[in-house]
Amino acid sequence: MQLFSEGAEAKIYSHQILGKKLLFKVREPKSYRIQNLDQKIRKSRTKREAKIMVKATAAGIMVPKLVAVSKFTICMEMINGKLMKDAKITARTLSKSGSLLAKLHNINIVHGDFTPANIMLCGNDVFAIDFGLSEVTISLEEKAMDLLLMKRAISSAQFSKFLSGYASEAKARLTLLKLKEIEKRGRYKIRTLTTS
Amino acid sequence: MIVIGIESSAHTFGVGIVDNGVILANEKSMYNITTKGMIPGDVANYHMDHVNEVISKALLSANISIDELEGVCYTKGPGIGPCLQVGQLAAKTIAKELGLKITTVNHSIAHIEIAKHFAKQKDPLVLYVSGGNSQILKMRKNKTNKYYVLGETFDIGVGNMLDNFARSAKLNPAWGSTVAKIANEGKYIELPYTVKGMDFAFTGLLTKATSLIGKEKIQDLCFSIQENAFSMICEATERALLMTNSSELCVCGGVAQSSMLKDMLGSVAKEHKAKFGYAPDQYNADNGAMIAFVGERELSKGHDTKLSKCTIDQKFRTDLAVVY
Numbered sequence: 001m002q003l004f005s006e007g008a009e010a011k012i013y014s015h016q017i018l019g020k021k022l023l024f025k026v027r028e029p030k031s032y033r034i035q036n037l038d039q040k041i042r043k044s045r046t047k048r049e050a051k052i053m054v055k056a057t058a059a060g061i062m063v064p065k066l067v068a069v070s071k072f073t074i075c076m077e078m079i080n081g082k083l084m085k086d087a088k089i090t091a092r093t094l095s096k097s098g099s100l101l102a103k104l105h106n107i108n109i110v111h112g113d114f115t116p117a118n119i120m121l122c123g124n125d126v127f128a129i130d131f132g133l134s135e136v137t138i139s140l141e142e143k144a145m146d147l148l149l150m151k152r153a154i155s156s157a158q159f160s161k162f163l164s165g166y167a168s169e170a171k172a173r174l175t176l177l178k179l180k181e182i183e184k185r186g187r188y189k190i191r192t193l194t195t196s
Numbered sequence: 197m198i199v200i201g202i203e204s205s206a207h208t209f210g211v212g213i214v215d216n217g218v219i220l221a222n223e224k225s226m227y228n229i230t231t232k233g234m235i236p237g238d239v240a241n242y243h244m245d246h247v248n249e250v251i252s253k254a255l256l257s258a259n260i261s262i263d264e265l266e267g268v269c270y271t272k273g274p275g276i277g278p279c280l281q282v283g284q285l286a287a288k289t290i291a292k293e294l295g296l297k298i299t300t301v302n303h304s305i306a307h308i309e310i311a312k313h314f315a316k317q318k319d320p321l322v323l324y325v326s327g328g329n330s331q332i333l334k335m336r337k338n339k340t341n342k343y344y345v346l347g348e349t350f351d352i353g354v355g356n357m358l359d360n361f362a363r364s365a366k367l368n369p370a371w372g373s374t375v376a377k378i379a380n381e382g383k384y385i386e387l388p389y390t391v392k393g394m395d396f397a398f399t400g401l402l403t404k405a406t407s408l409i410g411k412e413k414i415q416d417l418c419f420s421i422q423e424n425a426f427s428m429i430c431e432a433t434e435r436a437l438l439m440t441n442s443s444e445l446c447v448c449g450g451v452a453q454s455s456m457l458k459d460m461l462g463s464v465a466k467e468h469k470a471k472f473g474y475a476p477d478q479y480n481a482d483n484g485a486m487i488a489f490v491g492e493r494e495l496s497k498g499h500d501t502k503l504s505k506c507t508i509d510q511k512f513r514t515d516l517a518v519v520y
Contacts, residue, residue, distance in 0.1 A: 006438070007435075007438060008431065008434040008435035008437075008438050009435070030430075031463045031467065032427065032430045032459075032460035032463045033423075033427045033430070033460075034384055034423055034427075036384045037384060037389070037423060037427060040386070112392055112393065113392070113393040115393065117439065133391070133392065133393065149392070149393055149395075
């Protein structure tokens with residue numbers, strides 16, 4: 001096994017088994033947290049993430065396929081693609097990632113960190129990855145928060161293309177109304193986030 | 197250039213004097229919060245009563261006379277309206293009477309810049325944690341000289357949250373440090389933990405902890421609320437550190453006085469081989485020196501403000517202020 005990438009949440013190792021490339025996402029202990037809290041967070045997030053990946057795959061949504069799961073480790077199939085944040089962002093990929101999020105929201109999966117760093121482009125396909133902060137909920141507020149995170153991570157022109165794809169969600173209109181409501185709450189009125 | 201800076205955004209009336217980047221004086225007088233918290237009118241009156249005294253003290257400790265001042269600046273915001281107005285009035289009076297150049301300073305930027313100065317850092321990832329604010333920031337790369345916000349609290353600042361809890365538990369002010377003291381004898385009980393990417397929320401944690409007052413031991417509650425809040429901040433900061441690939445991490449603001457938070461952030465920074473820095477406690481608490489420090493830099497580069505444009509702005513966002 002070799003280290004494939006390192007995130008704040010976990011370390012990801014790659015390994016080839018029977019000609020298949022697999023990724024192992026290992027949530028390692030964080031020294032800044034007390035052990036009690038740390039174990040609880042790592043265990044519950046691993047379990048929840050695995051469940052959500054299975055749920056999304058079952059609904060035919062483009063996410064990495066789960067192979068196996070243990071206490072702090074998730075084993076999944078590797079997607080050979082490029083992260084949206086490192087790729088050229090086109091109108092097509094924006095709209096496709098919008099409808100990808102819509103499909104997740106349709107089955108009540110809230111991603112929790114839906115930004116170009118967690119969207120993978122592979123040929124003509126767009127995958128959602130890293131369900132580490134995901135939840136299953138019907139809450140419009142949580143769904144709207146997904147949109148807010150994305151809105152802040154890309155330009156406003158890009159966001160409107162993204163929304164054109166998102167509009168396919170059954171409750172897209174309600175979620176967008178909720179987004180407007182959230183943005184009206186003082187603190188967020190003027191927050192803009194473009195990284196350069 | 198010798199510049200006097202006046203800070204009055206909350207319960208501290210502070211005056212600092214800076215000469216060419218060197219802090220000559222940092223004097224302050226603090227409104228006693230008692231158990232009632234900050235009553236805006238009362239705090240403003242308190243500041244009003246202490247303007248002369250604190251300015252005189254600052255001049256004395258800088259060992260200069262008022263005629264030697266070459267510029268003046270004050271906190272424009274964010275802060276409590278009536279309190280900000282006192283600083284504004286004092287600064288404008290000095291500027292007009294002595295015919296000095298005047299400029300306005302964003303309170304959050306002042307916290308950040310003074311911490312960067314003491315930490316000797318150039319382009320760090322900044323964690324700004326205080327009573328009213330909790331933000332993760334980094335300087336934009338596009339030469340607009342503004343910070344952008346990577347993550348922040350969805351509801352209230354972490355200091356406010358700890359204060360709020362302590363007030364409900366009838367602990368003594370200053371609440372944040374009282375919680376820290378009591379927490380030393382506690383053990384962990386489960387409380388909400390809310391992180392969304394690089395953002396976080398504190399009201400769920402506050403509501404749950406408050407509802408457990410009287411049912412759980414206060415030591416355990418203090419320990420757990422602090423542990424959860426700081427862990428949430430560290431997790432978001434770690435994510436931002438990796439995303440921006442920063443080699444420096446800097447913490448500032450009132451809550452940066454907490455040695456527990458600094459220890460935790462230090463270990464986050466160490467793990468990712470980033471340099472970790474902060475200012476001494478007296479410059480993390482609200483103070484006038486940080487205002488003077490930023491104001492002096494602005495004025496010496498010729499960025500003064502017309503007297504008629506010297507306003508206040510209670511909701512002056514960190515990411516809208518230009519840093520010279």
